[in-house]
Amino acid sequence: MDRTHALAKQGSRDGTDAMAAPDSMATALESTGYLPDEGLATAAYLALVMHRPLFLEGEAGVGKTALAHALAQVTARPIYRLQCYEGLEASQALYDWDFGRQLLHLRAAEAAHATADTEQLEASLYDRRFLLARPLLQALEDSPSVLLVDEVDRADDEFEAFLLEVLSDFTISIPELGTVRAQTPPLVVLTSNRTREVHDALKRRCLYHWLQHPEFDREVAILRRRLPQVTEQLAREVARATAKLRTLDLLKPPGIAESMDWATALHTLGARDLDPDLAARTLGAVLKYREDTERVQGMAPGVLFGG
Numbered sequence: 001m002d003r004t005h006a007l008a009k010q011g012s013r014d015g016t017d018a019m020a021a022p023d024s025m026a027t028a029l030e031s032t033g034y035l036p037d038e039g040l041a042t043a044a045y046l047a048l049v050m051h052r053p054l055f056l057e058g059e060a061g062v063g064k065t066a067l068a069h070a071l072a073q074v075t076a077r078p079i080y081r082l083q084c085y086e087g088l089e090a091s092q093a094l095y096d097w098d099f100g101r102q103l104l105h106l107r108a109a110e111a112a113h114a115t116a117d118t119e120q121l122e123a124s125l126y127d128r129r130f131l132l133a134r135p136l137l138q139a140l141e142d143s144p145s146v147l148l149v150d151e152v153d154r155a156d157d158e159f160e161a162f163l164l165e166v167l168s169d170f171t172i173s174i175p176e177l178g179t180v181r182a183q184t185p186p187l188v189v190l191t192s193n194r195t196r197e198v199h200d201a202l203k204r205r206c207l208y209h210w211l212q213h214p215e216f217d218r219e220v221a222i223l224r225r226r227l228p229q230v231t232e233q234l235a236r237e238v239a240r241a242t243a244k245l246r247t248l249d250l251l252k253p254p255g256i257a258e259s260m261d262w263a264t265a266l267h268t269l270g271a272r273d274l275d276p277d278l279a280a281r282t283l284g285a286v287l288k289y290r291e292d293t294e295r296v297q298g299m300a301p302g303v304l305f306g307g
Contacts, residue, residue: 043209057210066257139186145186241279
């Protein structure tokens with residue numbers, strides 16, 4: 001308990017905007033429309049006060065990315081998102097030089113006959129104003145902030161090793177300018193859909209939490225909170241049908257994002273409950289693969305859309 005209070009006080013001093021306790025974090029997140037369970041609220045609280053990255057793993061659509069945005073709201077911090085993909089290079093995540101502006105600077109210097117001192121001219125090309133900051137550098141410079149590293153499992157092993165180095169001390173070395181260090185470590189949220197195993201070294205650097213699809217009552221509560229225009233009956237029936245879809249071993253089981261899209265589509269068409277005909281016509285809001293749609297369409301309507 002003393003250790004936790006000490007960390008919280010440290011957070012207040014260095015601009016972390018630490019919550020008083022996990023319950024406070026849960027309440028703050030709920031105010032944004034994000035309804036965490038007790039374990040997730042605790043993990044988010046600890047990541048904030050301990051300055052440790054939070055590694056969120058789970059199937060697509062369970063709310064990993066949404067949590068990062070909710071944390072940015074409750075801490076009143078800017079959020080910088082790095083979307084990972086195969087072949088992502090360090091320069092695309094860190095910084096790059098604006099060659100176009102550097103070239104204009106050279107031409108302007110030539111026009112002004114200011115090219116006598118070659119060394120001084122070359123040095124001026126690497127002024128901070130010509131640097132294009134990418135998400136990692138932006139998050140370190142704009143302190144305190146939230147850094148979202150989305151779908152890190154899609155990046156290559158080399159980039160994963162580079163990311164581990166940056167997260168170890170939250171510093172970036174720019175040869176032409178020097179070292180950039182975050183005054184306050186950003187609140188880092190890494191997400192993974194587990195398309196591949198992320199190396200243990202990166203996971204050990206982080207607090208870990210597995211996100212699963214919400215239980216029925218929580219999903220209904222999320223739908224009602226995020227979509228107040230949807231009737232409670234429609235929200236309950238959509239949540240129940242979505243839960244059944246998740247048991248069918250589909251190529252892409254629907255997440256909470258898809259259940260919200262489905263409820264919105266049905267409401268837009270005037271539905272107040274889950275009419276089987278409307279449900280079948282709006283499957284494109286909840287299922288994203290032809291094979292999944294055909295499989296569901298081949299089932300008796302009562303199996304999924306019944307009471």
